[in-house]
Amino acid sequence: MKVRVDGGLCQGHTLCAMAAPDIFALRDEDGHAYAVNEEVPAGKEDLAREAARSCPEQAVVLAH
Amino acid sequence: MSIDEAQTSDEERKKHRISLDRHSPRYRLEFERLSDELHAKCPVAWNETHGGYWFASGNKELFDIARRADVLSNDNDVNGTRRGYRGISIPHVSNPERRTRGGFLEMDPPEQRHYRQALNPYLSPAAVERWKPVIEELTRACLDEVIETGRIDFVDDLANIVPAVFTLAMLGMPLKDWEVYCEPTHASVYTPPDSPDYPRVQELSMRMGMHMMRTIHDIRANPRPGLINELLNAEINGYRPDDTEILGVVMLLIGGGFDTTTALTAHSLEWLSEHPGERERLSRERETLLNSATEEFLRFFTPAQGDGRTISQDCEINGTRFKEGDRLWLSWAMANRDEKVFEDPHHIHLDRTGNRHSSFGLGIHRCIGSNVARATFKIMLTAVLDRMPDYVCDKEGAVHYDTTGVINGMKKLPATFTPGRRLGAGLEETIEKLQRVCDEQRLAEPVTVRKARARLDG
Numbered sequence: 001m002k003v004r005v006d007g008g009l010c011q012g013h014t015l016c017a018m019a020a021p022d023i024f025a026l027r028d029e030d031g032h033a034y035a036v037n038e039e040v041p042a043g044k045e046d047l048a049r050e051a052a053r054s055c056p057e058q059a060v061v062l063a064h
Numbered sequence: 065m066s067i068d069e070a071q072t073s074d075e076e077r078k079k080h081r082i083s084l085d086r087h088s089p090r091y092r093l094e095f096e097r098l099s100d101e102l103h104a105k106c107p108v109a110w111n112e113t114h115g116g117y118w119f120a121s122g123n124k125e126l127f128d129i130a131r132r133a134d135v136l137s138n139d140n141d142v143n144g145t146r147r148g149y150r151g152i153s154i155p156h157v158s159n160p161e162r163r164t165r166g167g168f169l170e171m172d173p174p175e176q177r178h179y180r181q182a183l184n185p186y187l188s189p190a191a192v193e194r195w196k197p198v199i200e201e202l203t204r205a206c207l208d209e210v211i212e213t214g215r216i217d218f219v220d221d222l223a224n225i226v227p228a229v230f231t232l233a234m235l236g237m238p239l240k241d242w243e244v245y246c247e248p249t250h251a252s253v254y255t256p257p258d259s260p261d262y263p264r265v266q267e268l269s270m271r272m273g274m275h276m277m278r279t280i281h282d283i284r285a286n287p288r289p290g291l292i293n294e295l296l297n298a299e300i301n302g303y304r305p306d307d308t309e310i311l312g313v314v315m316l317l318i319g320g321g322f323d324t325t326t327a328l329t330a331h332s333l334e335w336l337s338e339h340p341g342e343r344e345r346l347s348r349e350r351e352t353l354l355n356s357a358t359e360e361f362l363r364f365f366t367p368a369q370g371d372g373r374t375i376s377q378d379c380e381i382n383g384t385r386f387k388e389g390d391r392l393w394l395s396w397a398m399a400n401r402d403e404k405v406f407e408d409p410h411h412i413h414l415d416r417t418g419n420r421h422s423s424f425g426l427g428i429h430r431c432i433g434s435n436v437a438r439a440t441f442k443i444m445l446t447a448v449l450d451r452m453p454d455y456v457c458d459k460e461g462a463v464h465y466d467t468t469g470v471i472n473g474m475k476k477l478p479a480t481f482t483p484g485r486r487l488g489a490g491l492e493e494t495i496e497k498l499q500r501v502c503d504e505q506r507l508a509e510p511v512t513v514r515k516a517r518a519r520l521d522g
Binding site: 009056 | 189424
């Protein structure tokens with residue numbers, strides 16, 4: 001599973017990093033999120049899905 | 065198009081009509097039934113109250129509209145030099161003493177974006193993380209003031225104080241001045257113009273405004289780190305804001321930082337008192353539950369109930385035709401209760417997943433203080449759970465705002481608990497100590513300048 005945060009949509013709500021702190025990081029200066037790695041670590045797919053479901057802006061993009 | 069045709073077209077556009085006064089007790093008392101009804105019948109409706117405005121309550125509908133910065137404006141054109149738009153309050157605040165622009169929340173890009181870029185490094189998660197020892201110490205002192213008595217008013221003794229003092233710390237203002245700001249900031253939200261208390265609140269608000277202006281001048285003359293200093297030096301889209309514009313921004317930060325966090329904390333503590341089993345579970349399982357519980361309290365209580373916008377160009381969204389100049393209300397509160405997105409929406413589930421609530425707004429105006437609010441709330445809540453685990457709120461003494469057209473807040477929340485022992489100095493002494501800590505460690509610098517966490521020892 002691949003993951004990315006759409007920078008045009010992310011507004012820094014931080015819910016993705018709350019749901020999946022190993023998959024997402026937040027920029028120091030504004031809290032906007034990015035995926036630490038493009039590839040979701042094996043076994044963490046559910047956390048990535050939960051992050052995508054929780055995002056108020058629907059900015060988390062998952063792909064197989 | 066003839067006038068008749070235009071009228072027919074307007075009738076057709078506004079075919080789903082409601083008459084809902086958000087500033088009436090009915091809106092507060094029948095909130096859940098009204099939400100369900102609007103979601104089922106007209107998730108976007110024309111509300112005939114307050115001069116007429118669109119009312120978006122459905123989650124999907126609100127989601128599709130709120131993020132359309134290309135067709136929405138937040139502008140409050142107080143001097144009538146642009147298009148005459150009236151900002152984010154519905155009804156418009158027409159009191160001449162309060163006719164100032166509400167900072168960057170009543171601006172559009174690019175100015176709005178410049179302000180946020182300047183202030184984000186003071187308010188980001190990494191920036192707030194540095195402050196946690198200060199917030200914890202303030203909370204400790206507030207609880208110590210009452211811990212031996214077995215009685216507390218969670219609003220007056222805790223939830224009003226911590227956000228107020230901490231907000232002043234981030235602004236770079238003297239912490240001891242918090243009382244000048246606390247009462248008028250809360251009271252002006254819940255005191256309507258026809259209240260006998262209104263003149264007193266107006267007076268306090270005027271004093272606060274003058275005090276703020278003096279503080280801005282002081283910081284201009286003697287720079288000290290913090291949000292105000294940033295505003296004084298920021299270049300916003302090629303200009304330097306004047307003192308009136310800066311005052312509007314600081315008032316926005318204070319208004320946004322105080323009453324909302326107080327409202328969230330009080331409501332959550334009241335709910336936990338009514339659900340002692342859930343309270344015990346939250347305390348016990350806080351490692352896994354505190355985040356989801358916080359988001360669930362945010363969703364359920366939605367401290368800032370909604371925001372107004374003006375349609376900036378004719379457009380059609382999901383079948384509704386909006387016209388330039390139309391007013392619009394984005395009901396974050398009702399969107400948060402839409403069963404199409406939130407199962408069992410009118411109940412609190414501390415472990416709710418997929419909780420993509422809109423309590424901090426959606427789109428480019430997302431609450432810039434959201435990370436401050438979460439951190440302050442969590443610290444106050446867990447301190448109460450640790451030190452007053454058996455508190456019981458007094459139902460008779462709890463006072464909710466009469467109306468919740470703007471903020472879903474509380475004025476009083478008295479409670480009793482088994483007395484405990486003090487852990488340290490009282491509030492006044494603690495504030496003096498924290499002032500020294502702020503000054504010596506320059507805590508109010510942005511995270512881009514200062515990354516280290518506050519140290520309270522020594």
